[in-house]
Every structure is written in C-alpha cells, then in structure tokens.
Amino acid sequence: MKFDDILKNVGEFGPYQRRVYLISLIFKFTGSWATLLSVFINAPVDHWCATPEWTPGCEQYGFSDEACALAQKEGSIPSNYTSDGELEYAQCEKYNVSGVGFWPGIDPSNYSSETMSCDSGWVYDDSQYKTTTVTEFDLVCGNGELTQVSQSIYYGGFLAGSIFFGILSDVIGRWWTLLLANLVSLVSGVAIVFSPNWWFFATMRFFMGSGSISFNITFWLPESARWLISVGKYDKAEKVITKVAEVNKAELQKPLFTKEFMVEQERIRKEHRPTGLDLIRTPRMRMRTINLVFICTLSPLPSPIPSYVFHGLLFVRMVNSMVYHGLSLNSSNLGTNDYVAFAITGGIEIPAYIMDIFIVEFFGRRLSLFFCLMLGGVACLSTAFIPTGVALTTVSMIGKFGIAGSFAIIYLYTVELYPTNIRGVAMGNCSMFSRVATISAPLVLILAKYWDPLPLVIYGSLSVIASLSALALPETRGKKLPETLEEGEQFGLNDGEKGETTSETVHDNPAFSMEDEK
Known part of the structure; x- marks a missing residue:
C-alpha cells in the first residue's frame, strides 16, 4: 500500500493534523517579531x-x-x-x-x-520614534544604507543557521539543537539592546537570525511518515501512522506494508540511494533543476518533452521570497502612519491565506500561483504612478495580498513537484536560493534614494515575470505524488490523465532507464 492510500485511510486533515498544526502555529507566532521588528528599530527619521x-x-x-x-x-x-x-x-x-x-x-x-x-x-x-538605530548610530547622510544592510545580515543568519543547525540536529539530536538555537536567539536578542555601535548590533542580528530559523528546520514535531517509508524505517513509520489513526479514530488496514512492497522498496534503494545528485542525475530532473536555477537555460540532453515545462520554480520562489519580505519591510515608507501601515500589511495576509484554501482546490496550484503573482506584480508596478498617502498604501496592500497568497502556495507546490526520496534535498535547494533572494530584498530598498518608486517597480516587474514562469509548471492538484525518482521522471507528462504513475511505465520510456542513474 502506497503512502497516499494510507493517508486517505487514516484521514488527510483530521484531529491529529490539526493538533500538529496548532503546535506549529504557537511556536511560529513570535518568530515574525524577530524578523519584522526592523521596520520600527530601523525606521527612517527626519x-x-x-x-x-x-x-x-x-x-x-x-x-x-x-x-x-x-x-x-x-x-x-x-x-x-x-x-x-x-x-x-x-x-x-x-x-x-x-x-x-x-x-x-x-x-x-x-x-x-x-x-x-x-x-x-x-x-x-522624535515626534514618532524616541530612539532607533538611525538616531543611536547616526545612520544618515552616507550611512543610511546600513539600516537595510543590517537586515540583510539578519537574513544571512537565516542561511547560516539553516546549514549549521540542520547538520547539528543529526549529530546531537533535535531537542538539544533546538535548545541551543533558542539560547543563541535569547542571548543575542538581549545583547542587541545594549549595542554600543552598529557593528555590534549587526553581529547580534546575524546570530539572532541563525537561531530563529531553527523552528523551521528542527522538527520537534513527529517525523514525516512518508520520509520514514522512503528510507526503509517501516517500524517508525507504522508507529506514526498508527498514532494518526488513533487520534483520527480511523481503522487501519493490516498489514500496512506487505513483504512484496518492502522488497520492492529495498530493491529501488539498493539500485540507487537518493542523494543531492539526484536533482541533476536523470534527464527530466536535471532539466527541472537546471531550469529552476537558470530560468530558461535549456538542458542539452534529449527529452521527450520540452524543457520549458519545468523551468521557473526556483526563480518563482526566489522572486516570491524577495518581494514578500521587501514589501513587509517597506511598510514604514508608504507616507502614512507606520503602525497603521504595518498592521494593515500583516493583516492583509489573513484573507490572502483564506483565499488560498479555496483557489488551490478550485483552480489548481498553477493557475492560483499565476493569479497571485500577477496581482502582486501589477499592483507594485502601479505604485510608480501614485503619490505617497492613502492611495499608495491601498495599492501596496493589494500587492502584498497577492504576494502573500503566492508565498503560501509556493511551499505546497514545491513539495508536490518532487518525488519523496529527494523532496528534502529539493526543498533544501530551493530554500537556500530563497534565502539568497531574501538577503537581497532589503538592499533593493536602498535604490529608493535614486527614485522613490524604484524598489516597488523592481518587485513588481519580477513578480510579473515569475507569474508567467509559473504557467510552465505541471499541475499537481488531484494527482498521486511521485514517490521515487522514476515516478518523478514521468510526473506531469500526461496531464490529461489522473497522474497515476508506476515504475513500470517509467522503464518503458526510452528516455529513462536505470543506466541514467549510474
């Protein structure tokens, strides 16, 4: 029995999944404070x-x-x-x-x-802010860019923390890693208050970012049953699935994993152990990954389908991450009360996420992502023709609405586009480049000194381009997700069918054989 069949049996979003979601929500609640407090502590002051x-x-x-x-x-x-x-x-x-x-x-x-x-x-x-980094460290007249540089350094901590604490969790365990990461965040967060100069402040922000990201990469939550199956840990996977079934009050079909199923999975693992090289090892995965990084760079290797089908996801993720954080950080430059603008900027995400719940099921992932990115892009571009004030804030919030909607969809979409055994590697690869884009988001805001609307014009242009790139991605709604590299090679070829693939159909394809993996 494949995992998708097991999941339907025990419940795809029952009481167990809602409980895990609630726990995640509580721990993530304060994470945004550390990221977005720069809107106020780095706020521009006359x-x-x-x-x-x-x-x-x-x-x-x-x-x-x-x-x-x-x-x-x-x-x-x-x-x-x-x-x-x-x-x-x-x-x-x-x-x-x-x-x-x-x-x-x-x-x-x-x-x-x-x-x-x-x-x-x-x-x-000091009519609005009694003290900020601008007033404390005289970040004006040639040093004003340092306010955005410090935020980029904070996002650099995200990238470093993702790598360091991700590796550390496999060495000393997730609990100790989470404790250490939170200790780093606590110490650096308190030390920031006593910063004697900008360099110390920026350094502490780096460590604060590296510790804060631990909530995203260390799963104090139950391990993924799908991943446990993919690596052959059937006993642990069965415990997780049994727990889900108990909480959801669902009956499990026994046995969960037949001997034939485990033998077949073991054969696949012996023939090829999943590594990061799988992102570029086989023809379609290679084109998918290369095109994700270089957008429209075509793979020279033969393929029975056009390479443009898979281009753009990484580009979309990078643009999405840059624009989302850029618009969030730009709320103090909209010409209205900073606190009101910030509250609206955050509040507009709630209806965007509620909208996502319905449109991804009704229109599918691809069209939903296209719509949200295009809406955000057009709104951002429109700000170039609107003076500061309420009208500018309104249009900017429409842009944030669209980008927030796409920001949520892209995580779901990325997970569904890659097979289980390399999904973690693919997510890590996409996340790494997203972090790089996030680092650049505050730096784009510096360009406002040449032309006030320029940052939003850049964000908008990239969003429009990314929305068009999203149209080239295969649809995943209602399809069984690929669980092996072979199934991933076939995924998206027959959009008119239900997307159910088997390893046998892959081996029948002359463009793919196990020799390609060796």
Whole structure:
C-alpha cells in the first residue's frame, strides 16, 4: 500500500493534523517579531544638522523647546520648496554659523551663503520614534544604507543557521539543537539592546537570525511518515501512522506494508540511494533543476518533452521570497502612519491565506500561483504612478495580498513537484536560493534614494515575470505524488490523465532507464 492510500485511510486533515498544526502555529507566532521588528528599530527619521554654536540661545526669548528647535532650524539649514509646494529642509548640510549669534527671525541670507557638512552631528525629529538605530548610530547622510544592510545580515543568519543547525540536529539530536538555537536567539536578542555601535548590533542580528530559523528546520514535531517509508524505517513509520489513526479514530488496514512492497522498496534503494545528485542525475530532473536555477537555460540532453515545462520554480520562489519580505519591510515608507501601515500589511495576509484554501482546490496550484503573482506584480508596478498617502498604501496592500497568497502556495507546490526520496534535498535547494533572494530584498530598498518608486517597480516587474514562469509548471492538484525518482521522471507528462504513475511505465520510456542513474 502506497503512502497516499494510507493517508486517505487514516484521514488527510483530521484531529491529529490539526493538533500538529496548532503546535506549529504557537511556536511560529513570535518568530515574525524577530524578523519584522526592523521596520520600527530601523525606521527612517527626519533629521538636520545640529548647531551647538546656538545652544543655549532661546531661553532669553521665552521659546519652548519645540519652538526654539524650529527657529534654529530655519536660521541655519538650507531649504526650498518641492514641486508639491512643501517646504523641504536639507538633511546633510547647514550654513556656516560660526561666530554668528542667534536671534528670533534670523535670516541666513543676511550673514552667509556658504554651506558645510554636519560637523557637529544631527538633530532628530522624535515626534514618532524616541530612539532607533538611525538616531543611536547616526545612520544618515552616507550611512543610511546600513539600516537595510543590517537586515540583510539578519537574513544571512537565516542561511547560516539553516546549514549549521540542520547538520547539528543529526549529530546531537533535535531537542538539544533546538535548545541551543533558542539560547543563541535569547542571548543575542538581549545583547542587541545594549549595542554600543552598529557593528555590534549587526553581529547580534546575524546570530539572532541563525537561531530563529531553527523552528523551521528542527522538527520537534513527529517525523514525516512518508520520509520514514522512503528510507526503509517501516517500524517508525507504522508507529506514526498508527498514532494518526488513533487520534483520527480511523481503522487501519493490516498489514500496512506487505513483504512484496518492502522488497520492492529495498530493491529501488539498493539500485540507487537518493542523494543531492539526484536533482541533476536523470534527464527530466536535471532539466527541472537546471531550469529552476537558470530560468530558461535549456538542458542539452534529449527529452521527450520540452524543457520549458519545468523551468521557473526556483526563480518563482526566489522572486516570491524577495518581494514578500521587501514589501513587509517597506511598510514604514508608504507616507502614512507606520503602525497603521504595518498592521494593515500583516493583516492583509489573513484573507490572502483564506483565499488560498479555496483557489488551490478550485483552480489548481498553477493557475492560483499565476493569479497571485500577477496581482502582486501589477499592483507594485502601479505604485510608480501614485503619490505617497492613502492611495499608495491601498495599492501596496493589494500587492502584498497577492504576494502573500503566492508565498503560501509556493511551499505546497514545491513539495508536490518532487518525488519523496529527494523532496528534502529539493526543498533544501530551493530554500537556500530563497534565502539568497531574501538577503537581497532589503538592499533593493536602498535604490529608493535614486527614485522613490524604484524598489516597488523592481518587485513588481519580477513578480510579473515569475507569474508567467509559473504557467510552465505541471499541475499537481488531484494527482498521486511521485514517490521515487522514476515516478518523478514521468510526473506531469500526461496531464490529461489522473497522474497515476508506476515504475513500470517509467522503464518503458526510452528516455529513462536505470543506466541514467549510474
């Protein structure tokens, strides 16, 4: 009996699966805090050059602190009117006020037209944020990019932690690995509060990211029964399946694994032990993986189907990850209240995920992914023509809605496209490149200094391209998932059929034989 048949027997989403889902939800709840707190701790703050020469200088005139700061700003900082008619003050230069005394209504044109850099630091507008990394470490005027660099370093910790703690869990066990990873997150998270400089802050963010990712890679949850079967651990797989059946109050057909089934599985494993090389070893898997990485680069090896059928999944995942995190981090740059914009940015994901539940079953994975990516892309591109404010926030949230929807679908889709025995390797490969894309997401936001809408235009363009790439992927809805490399080679060839494949049909195909694996 194959695992898909067993799963239908015990229940595909019964009380047991809901219990595991709830446990995952609780542990993942605070994980987003560590990732997205940079929206606030790295938030941009209005600033202008400090003029210590005029401190004190307002007391004798009876000015309040706010009125004094404004008067000194008007008398020492260059300003001009924007095309919208708003008065804009320079942030990185000031008039030379050395030897000039302050008085109310002082006019810079009366004493100097010479400007200079902010040699005495900056004054920060604390009306919204009392303290951020910008104000603490003076991340302005040439150092402003470091706010996004620190977030990229945090995502770099994701990548490093995925590799390190993934390997460590196989050496010392998952429980100890999870404990160590959480200890790293705890220590680095507390240490951040006492950061003396940006370098220390960025380093602690790296370790915080490496520890936080442990919730994704260490399964304090029950082991996958499908994977246990694929590696021949039938006793452990039977225990997991029996537990599922007990909780779901389902009757199991005995025996779960016949002698013939186990002999056949053992024969397959002996002929070929799954490794990372399986992603490129056989013709269709090789084309699928190469095209995932290089998008439209065609494999030179012969195949009975066009290679474009399998191109794009990794590209789609990379774009999806970049745009999702980029839009999340960009909520403080939408021209409205940061807290309101952030709340809407997060809240918009809820209806997106609810929508996913229905559209993936009604329209299938491929069209659903296409729709969500296209919606997100078009919305992001539209922001180039909308001024900051409520309208921009609304359109940006439509973009986030689409990207959030695709972000959830892509995880389901990736799992279903690869056979069981190399699914873990494939997921790891896709996740690694997704991490690389995530690292670049904050850096794209830096480009706003050249043109404000540029980051969203880049995100939108990539989303549109990725949506078109998604159309070339095979549909997986309602089909039995491949469990071996041979079945994976056949998967998606006959979309008009029910997708049920066997190793016999694979060996009948002249384009594939076990010799290709050797």
